Amino acid sequence: MSRKLLALATLALAVICSGLLSCVNDPHQLRPLQALPSTATLGAAADPDHFVFYVFGDNRPAKKSDPPTATIQQIADAIGTAKPALALSCGDLIAGKEPGEQAKIQAEYQAILDIFHPTGVPLYNAPGNHEMDDAKDVPNAVMTGYYEQVLGLPYGSFDYGNSHFVSLNTEEVASLLVVKSPRAPTDDGTADLDPGYVSPDQRQWLDEDLALHQSAAHVFIFMHHSIHPFKAKNALDKASADAITAILAKYPNVTAVFSAHEHLYYNVQSHDDLTDPMAGATNGGPRFLVTGGAGAPLQSNDHGFFHYFIVTVNAGDISISMVKL
Structure with missing residues (x-):
């Protein structure tokens, strides 16, 4: 090889390496969240300032041997008819929690994908404890691996419209050095091994990702465990919740945070509300x-009913309505 060709090859390699390093050092580049496979591919918004999306959570069946519920089929049918821009799931797509049953877990995932494929609408998921945990409700690396193989990244971000x-x-697997707290007792006095963990x-990725998107008109966050649950014992690990709360406070364009885990509807801003997700003041947050309420066995109180949300973005404003089933 001549010196000239060698110099050109070296320069090309340097450019390639520089590009790779810039991607590695950019946390957002490493976590571009894709819609679940076989649902639909997210396209460009026809009108970036005006669009609709649906939100639901906890559709898993009561028993591991049961097929997907009639409720989640009803929600998928509604999505397929309305054709919103996209749909968000806050987790517990499947009964799961069987690290030793890979084929069974994959079949459960496929059953859900088969329900949403005909909708033609991109579906995104934030994994729940049933996707990621073992039978004792402890986050499990094997279950995490199954999730990544079938559905993709367990966390990430994407843009649509404004x-x-x-x-x-x-549901991250915690280091043995991490004390997951609170491990509050459940109603029957047994230990709650599933406070969730981030x-x-x-x-850090969340903080950096939000910093990169301060020009967005709205930021919508979806997750499984709640920072502000209906019952305190169902809260996300306190250290995780406190840290995320502090991060969100830095970014005023974070508009809404959707979560699930509790099989009910709960408006944190208006504790007794049973009909209007927009009720109550957010005080700037x-x-x-x-x-x-997307199909899992409901909790036995007034808030326990099947439902989903319809979110309408109208430039700098949003509205959220609830559909009871």
């Missing part, structure tokens, strides 16, 4: 909503 969307994984690395 808005930015962020999915968080509240690692410092993911929290994001609107926090729990939507866990």
Whole structure:
């Protein structure tokens, strides 16, 4: 090889390496969230300032041997008819929690994908404890691997229209050095092993991702465990919740935070509200909503009913309505 060709080859290699390094050093480049496979590909917004999306959570069946519920089929049918820009799931797509049953877990995922494929609408998911945990409700690396193989990244972000969307994984496998707290007792006195956990690395990524998108008109965050649950014992790990709360406070364009885990509807801003997700003041912060009524066995109180949300973006404003089933 001549010196001239060698110099050109060296320069080309340097450019390639520089590009790779810039991608590695940019956390957002490493976490572009894709719609779940076989649902639909997200296209460009026809009108960036005006669009609609749906939100639901906790559709898993009561038993591991049961097929997907009639409720989630009803929600998928509504999505297929209305054709919103996209749909968000706040987790517990499947019964799961069987690390030793890869084929069974994959079949459960496929059953859900088969329901949403005909809708022609991109579906995004924030994993729940049933996707990521073992039978004792402890986040499990094998279950995380199954999720990534079939559905993709467990957390990440994407843009649509004038808005930015962020999915968080509240079911990360904690280091043995991490004390997951609170492990509050459940109603029957047994230990609650599933407070949810978000690692410092993911929290840092969230902070950096939001910093990169301060020009977005809205940021919508969806996750499984709630920072502000209906019952305190169902809250995200306190250290994780406190850190995320502090991060969100830095970015006034974070408009709403959707979560699930509790099989009910809960408007954090208006505790007794049963009909209007927009009720109650946010006092300058994001609107926090729990939507866990997509098919899983309901909790036995007034808030426990099947439902989903319809979110309408209208330039700098949004509205959220609830459809009871």
